Each structure stands twice: as C-alpha cells, then as structure tokens.
Amino acid sequence: MNKIFVILLFLSASVGCEYGRMYDQPNPRPTTIVQQKVPENIVKSTIKHKENIYKSNPFQLTDINLKSGKKVYRQFCYHCHGADYKGNTPVGYGFPVPPTDLNLEAIRTKSDSSLYTHIYYGGKYSPALGAYMSDEEIWKVILFIKNKEMLK
Numbered sequence: 001m002n003k004i005f006v007i008l009l010f011l012s013a014s015v016g017c018e019y020g021r022m023y024d025q026p027n028p029r030p031t032t033i034v035q036q037k038v039p040e041n042i043v044k045s046t047i048k049h050k051e052n053i054y055k056s057n058p059f060q061l062t063d064i065n066l067k068s069g070k071k072v073y074r075q076f077c078y079h080c081h082g083a084d085y086k087g088n089t090p091v092g093y094g095f096p097v098p099p100t101d102l103n104l105e106a107i108r109t110k111s112d113s114s115l116y117t118h119i120y121y122g123g124k125y126s127p128a129l130g131a132y133m134s135d136e137e138i139w140k141v142i143l144f145i146k147n148k149e150m151l152k
Contacts, residue, residue: 057112059139066151069144072137076129077145085148095125102145115142 059065073081080099082089087099100107107115119138122128129138144151 055113057139057142059136059143061143061147061150063151065140065143066147069140069142070148070151072133072141073144076133076137077141080126085145097125099126102148108146112139112142112146115145 079091080089080095081087081102082092085102087101089099092099116138118126119133119141120128120130133141
C-alpha cells in the first residue's frame with residue numbers, strides 16, 4: 001500500500017512539473033533598450049578640464065620611466081596595437097577601423113595632453129582606459145609610445 005502511494009505521489013508531482021515550463025513564462029525584458037545620454041556640455045567641460053590640468057608630461061624621459069611605460073603598454077595596449085605598434089592583431093582586426101599605427105609621425109608630434117585625453121576618455125573606436133589606468137601609468141605609456149626606439 002505504501003509503495004502504491006509513493007508511486008502515485010511521484011507521478012502526480014512529475015505531471016505537475018510539466019505545467020510551468022520556462023518558455024511559457026512572460027518575458028520581463030523590454031523590447032527596446034533605452035540608453036541615457038550624457039549632456040554634451042558635461043563631457044566636453046570634463047575633457048577640457050583634464051586637458052587644461054595636464055599641459056605636458058610630468059615624468060622625465062628616463063630608462064626607468066620608459067621600462068615602466070613598456071610594461072604598461074604590454075598590459076593595456078599590446079592586445080590591440082601589437083608588438084610592432086601597427087594595430088594588426090586579432091583583437092585589432094575585430095574593430096570596424098583598425099587601431100592607430102603608433103609608428104606614425106602624427107602620433108609623435110601630437111601633444112602629450114591630447115594623447116592623455118584620448119587614452120583617458122577613449123576615441124571613436126578605442127576604449128576609455130581612465131578607469132583602469134592611473135595618471136602615472138598613462139603618462140609613462142605616452143613616454144614609451146613617443147620614445148620607444150630609445151629602449152631597444
């Protein structure tokens with residue numbers, strides 16, 4: 001008698017489980033994604049503020065700073081820009097536009113403050129690394145990018 005009762009209880013429980021399948025449940029996700037826009041005047045004033053604070057690189061061009069800049073480059077920049085600094089890496093090919101070739105004269109002649117703001121806030125396709133890198137790391141990687149041939 002107990003065995004029959006256990007079997008009936010098991011069958012009724014298993015039949016009841018079929019009723020509430022996940023695909024029958026309503027989907028709580030919205031059909032459209034609403035993205036908040038940051039007012040342009042806030043972003044522009046913050047970028048100008050950072051650019052006005054740092055007119056030039058506060059770190060001197062020394063071997064120690066270049067080596068630490070190379071270490072930072074390997075950690076944050078190497079994946080996209082590569083060992084030859086040309087941006088032809090598997091990660092770089094994933095972007096709609098390849099990463100900037102860091103060997104170009106335009107990069108060498110660009111002001112340190114504009115490179116700083118580009119690394120800190122990101123560009124059209126490059127990520128904003130200001131939340132991940134300290135100011136010191138950003139400045140040292142700029143030293144390395146502009147003077148990498150001195151370290152060979």
